[in-house]
Amino acid sequence: MHSQNHWGGAFDIDGAEDDQSRNMDIDRGALQHQHQLDETQQSWLLGPPEAKKKDRYVDLGCVVVKRKLLWWMLWAVLGAFVLIGLPIIIAKNIPKKKPHAPPPDKYTDALHKALLFFNAQKSGKLPKNNGIPWRGNSGMKDGADLPDVKGGLVGGYYDAGDNIKFHFPMAFSMTLLSWSVVEYADRYKAIGEYDHVRELIKWGTDYLLLTFNSSASTINKLYSQVGTAKINGSTPDDHYCWNRPEDMAYPRPVQQASAAPDLGGEVAAALASASIVFRDNPAYSKKLVRGAATVYKFARANGKRTPYSRGNPAIEYYYNSTSYWDEFMWSASWMYYATGNNSYISFATDPRLPKNAKAFFNILDFSVFSWDNKLPGATLLLSRLRMFLNPGYPYEESLMGYHNVTSMNMCMYFPKFNAFNFTKGGLAQFNHGQGQALQYAVANSFLAALYADYMESVNVPGWYCGPNFMTVDDLRSFAKSQVFLLLLTDLIVVGKLCNAWLNCVSWWSSS
Numbered sequence: 001m002h003s004q005n006h007w008g009g010a011f012d013i014d015g016a017e018d019d020q021s022r023n024m025d026i027d028r029g030a031l032q033h034q035h036q037l038d039e040t041q042q043s044w045l046l047g048p049p050e051a052k053k054k055d056r057y058v059d060l061g062c063v064v065v066k067r068k069l070l071w072w073m074l075w076a077v078l079g080a081f082v083l084i085g086l087p088i089i090i091a092k093n094i095p096k097k098k099p100h101a102p103p104p105d106k107y108t109d110a111l112h113k114a115l116l117f118f119n120a121q122k123s124g125k126l127p128k129n130n131g132i133p134w135r136g137n138s139g140m141k142d143g144a145d146l147p148d149v150k151g152g153l154v155g156g157y158y159d160a161g162d163n164i165k166f167h168f169p170m171a172f173s174m175t176l177l178s179w180s181v182v183e184y185a186d187r188y189k190a191i192g193e194y195d196h197v198r199e200l201i202k203w204g205t206d207y208l209l210l211t212f213n214s215s216a217s218t219i220n221k222l223y224s225q226v227g228t229a230k231i232n233g234s235t236p237d238d239h240y241c242w243n244r245p246e247d248m249a250y251p252r253p254v255q256q257a258s259a260a261p262d263l264g265g266e267v268a269a270a271l272a273s274a275s276i277v278f279r280d281n282p283a284y285s286k287k288l289v290r291g292a293a294t295v296y297k298f299a300r301a302n303g304k305r306t307p308y309s310r311g312n313p314a315i316e317y318y319y320n321s322t323s324y325w326d327e328f329m330w331s332a333s334w335m336y337y338a339t340g341n342n343s344y345i346s347f348a349t350d351p352r353l354p355k356n357a358k359a360f361f362n363i364l365d366f367s368v369f370s371w372d373n374k375l376p377g378a379t380l381l382l383s384r385l386r387m388f389l390n391p392g393y394p395y396e397e398s399l400m401g402y403h404n405v406t407s408m409n410m411c412m413y414f415p416k417f418n419a420f421n422f423t424k425g426g427l428a429q430f431n432h433g434q435g436q437a438l439q440y441a442v443a444n445s446f447l448a449a450l451y452a453d454y455m456e457s458v459n460v461p462g463w464y465c466g467p468n469f470m471t472v473d474d475l476r477s478f479a480k481s482q483v484f485l486l487l488l489t490d491l492i493v494v495g496k497l498c499n500a501w502l503n504c505v506s507w508w509s510s511s
Contacts, residue, residue: 124155138245156207164227171270174204178273214291225255260308264299265327272338325357330374333381349398411465448479
């Protein structure tokens with residue numbers, strides 16, 4: 001048996017003899033007397049050992065393994081790769097058809113188009129991604145001759161089919177857009193419109209900040225309108241010339257107001273509500289709050305309580321303001337939500353304010369939310385404060401009164417109470433059958449949906465309209481019914497327009 005080899009190399013003994021073995025004494029006689037063994041003797045002895053193949057080993061550093069075992073292991077890994085890994089790689093690299101996104105529901109599609117309308121109405125230098133290929137820069141010289149506005153009053157939104165920029169309804173639109181984002185940001189994100197609607201709001205608020213000295217703490221005037229249209233006029237203006245805003249070549253005078261409690265209040269509400277939307281942008285949000293505080297102070301200034309439109313024929317015929325107490329309540333509510341400053345909520349809940357605004361007088365037209373009447377929106381905002389924050393004394397009595405008025409306003413929405421007439425199709429005639437009925441249906445449906453969501457959030461199943469218990473679902477159904485009729489009306493109007501404009505056919509097929 002060989003001893004362990006501590007040096008490395010083969011274990012075989014070398015066949016060469018050393019000097020000692022050559023010098024050993026040998027019994028030569030014994031060698032001479034050797035004889036052959038018979039078969040029996042031979043059978044008692046083991047034959048010579050068969051030559052065995054020696055195993056080959058591979059030293060892997062930390063372990064020594066047989067080379068044959070190592071080969072088996074390598075073949076096993078290769079086989080597993082061919083049988084399992086290769087099919088997986090092939091399967092993952094086979095081109096697959098991407099599943100189509102589910103089509104939007106009719107309400108989502110309507111919202112997409114409604115927001116796109118704002119893109120179409122933009123004035124000023126338009127961004128490349130505006131989304132309306134047939135619109136270009138326009139109104140680039142608006143207010144260029146104003147000494148106190150660097151760069152002029154460029155930007156904002158045109159009102160409707162004409163090219164006038166009415167700041168009073170424009171500010172109201174920005175307030176409502178901001179309110180919708182404050183309450184439903186997650187839903188805007190879910191349909192991919194969150195960044196879009198914020199961009200639309202900023203387009204409006206950037207412009208509103210130009211309409212007064214927003215860097216000052218005190219101002220003495222507010223620009224109220226760009227462009228004009230005389231009734232039955234014979235000189236070029238925004239109604240005499242019905243053309244694209246890109247082609248305007250007539251004078252566009254700027255209106256200003258040294259007293260504007262209504263317009264100032266609405267601009268303050270727009271900036272304050274937008275500051276909540278942009279709280280993730282602290283610098284811009286603070287800029288909006290500062291501007292809102294300045295114009296709110298201007299709106300509340302003593303001795304300047306004349307409505308902005310009074311005596312101005314360029315405004316009065318189109319967007320005449322009938323009161324300013326509703327804007328006081330509306331703007332104070334938004335200023336409180338934006339800043340948390342108790343002076344604003346103290347003013348909003350001062351018993352003299354709802355008295356002056358006639359908020360508790362149960363006047364039917366005062367229950368209709370619009371650009372000229374903010375009372376229903378203001379009372380809902382203040383009801384929201386009571387429902388979610390419940391500040392208690394000394395605000396509770398007034399807040400409870402606002403809450404009761406809001407509930408009464410919602411009761412009037414239902415046909416069963418005969419407060420308003422309804423068309424055969426079910427559209428509420430909040431403006432008593434006069435023109436432009438859809439804007440009133442939209443605004444008041446928004447309030448109905450909000451109030452339903454507020455109640456549901458605080459686990460209130462409904463409220464009483466006299467002896468009748470109305471549920472959250474009843475109110476939400478009313479809101480949906482009005483929006484559905486708007487969608488149906490939109491299809492009818494577009495169909496009639498297509499009969500008059502042949503190029504609308506291509507638009508219809510693409511949409």
